[in-house]
Amino acid sequence: MAPFTRLIRLCLLATFLVAGTGGAWAVGGDAKAEAPVIAAAVSVAVEGGKTRFSVTMSRSVLAQVQLMEGPDRVIVDLPEVSFRLPPEHGRKPEGLIASYRYGLFAPGRSRVVMELAQPAVVSALHVDQNQPGGAALLVIELSRVDREHFRRAAAESAGPPKAPPEPVVVKDVRDSRPVIVIDPGHGGIDPGAAALSGVYEKDLILSFAQLLKRKLDGDGRYRVLMTREQDVFISLGDRVKFARMAKADLFISIHADSISGAQDVRGLTVYTGSERASDAESARLADRENRADSLAGVESGDGADDVMDILQDLTLRETRTFSHGFASRLVGELDSVARLNKNPRREAGFRVLRAHDVPSVLVELGYLSSRQDLDLITSDEWRGKMVSSMTVAIDRFFATRLARQGAAAVLP
Ligand SMILES: [Zn+2]
Numbered sequence: 001m002a003p004f005t006r007l008i009r010l011c012l013l014a015t016f017l018v019a020g021t022g023g024a025w026a027v028g029g030d031a032k033a034e035a036p037v038i039a040a041a042v043s044v045a046v047e048g049g050k051t052r053f054s055v056t057m058s059r060s061v062l063a064q065v066q067l068m069e070g071p072d073r074v075i076v077d078l079p080e081v082s083f084r085l086p087p088e089h090g091r092k093p094e095g096l097i098a099s100y101r102y103g104l105f106a107p108g109r110s111r112v113v114m115e116l117a118q119p120a121v122v123s124a125l126h127v128d129q130n131q132p133g134g135a136a137l138l139v140i141e142l143s144r145v146d147r148e149h150f151r152r153a154a155a156e157s158a159g160p161p162k163a164p165p166e167p168v169v170v171k172d173v174r175d176s177r178p179v180i181v182i183d184p185g186h187g188g189i190d191p192g193a194a195a196l197s198g199v200y201e202k203d204l205i206l207s208f209a210q211l212l213k214r215k216l217d218g219d220g221r222y223r224v225l226m227t228r229e230q231d232v233f234i235s236l237g238d239r240v241k242f243a244r245m246a247k248a249d250l251f252i253s254i255h256a257d258s259i260s261g262a263q264d265v266r267g268l269t270v271y272t273g274s275e276r277a278s279d280a281e282s283a284r285l286a287d288r289e290n291r292a293d294s295l296a297g298v299e300s301g302d303g304a305d306d307v308m309d310i311l312q313d314l315t316l317r318e319t320r321t322f323s324h325g326f327a328s329r330l331v332g333e334l335d336s337v338a339r340l341n342k343n344p345r346r347e348a349g350f351r352v353l354r355a356h357d358v359p360s361v362l363v364e365l366g367y368l369s370s371r372q373d374l375d376l377i378t379s380d381e382w383r384g385k386m387v388s389s390m391t392v393a394i395d396r397f398f399a400t401r402l403a404r405q406g407a408a409a410v411l412p
Pocket of ligand 1: 185193255256
């Protein structure tokens with residue numbers, strides 16, 4: 001451990017417990033071992049207006065807690081922790097906690113996000129180290145408060161921005177191959193949709209995206225990059241930034257949808273970005289996908305990227321033409337291998353499709369709420385056919401673009 005880190009840990013030993021407000025640090029003893037910390041159990045106890053959330057860890061850790069409003073959340077930042085909990089954990093409301101999720105937030109950092117059923121503050125935070133086998137119990141006690149109190153506590157607990165570092169992508173100037181960015185949605189703390197079997201969207205689509213990358217890498221014609229290659233959270237803004245910094249020629253975001261109470265709704269859909277959704281269902285889906293950042297405890301204000309000058313606006317129009325062209329080609333190519341949605345080409349305001357200069361599509365492979373779709377999405381045979389057809393659509397897209405560029409180059 002670096003001396004600086006050790007110093008911080010020693011200082012924090014003295015800063016033990018802050019009650020009544022949102023922001024607080026809890027620390028437990030010496031963190032000498034380098035083995036990964038394992039969270040093996042979570043329990044939630046409800047008593048009057050208090051809810052106690054306890055996590056059994058293989059050893060003590062530093063925990064930082066903050067509150068966020070809209071939706072009301074308690075965010076617990078931890079060093080990297082391997083959560084070995086049953087998949088159904090955190091989905092049902094208990095006391096002040098409406099639901100909670102956990103996972104890797106950035107390399108070396110894990111996070112627990114509790115969505116609150118009512119405004120509440122952290123009234124106690126401590127680590128009990130007297131657990132069997134050297135384990136430690138991280139205890140976070142929440143107490144119900146009124147809206148005004150919550151708002152003040154959330155403002156006090158707001159720390160420095162906690163977004164993961166920006167991706168750094170440097171395009172090799174000698175490499176003139178088209179750049180394709182594949183974006184497996186969700187990850188880490190944000191699991192995405194859950195299938196009835198307990199499998200998460202984030203895991204299914206990461207393995208699909210990896211297969212697509214291998215296929216596209218196959219003949220070396222493209223430079224293929226992924227926004228994430230492991231189970232880690234990446235904000236929507238960072239995904240767009242990644243594609244722009246990589247000077248991507250095509251951005252493909254991969255997802256899988258879910259709809260409750262409609263197991264017969266199924267099929268693949270290809271979306272392009274638009275200020276106006278093509279239909280109510282697309283608007284609902286984009287809203288849900290756009291909540292990914294807030295669910296992970298990252299505030300994603302609509303920044304400067306949304307205020308476009310006239311040149312960017314013109315570029316956007318041209319880019320959208322390419323996006324539409326590719327989306328239609330993709331649907332045409334996938335028609336014979338995938339089960340398509342009854343309306344497979346749709347538009348909506350997905351945050352991840354906002355790069356004004358990168359043709360972008362979002363593919364919802366199917367519905368995890370449909371048994372048949374889930375069987376397809378998890379089948380090696382279907383995945384193999386899908387990535388082959390997607391590669392054909394990509395090849396044709398670039399063949400047309402290069403032909404057009406070539407024609408433009410020979411014009412006087
Ligand atoms: Zn998704």
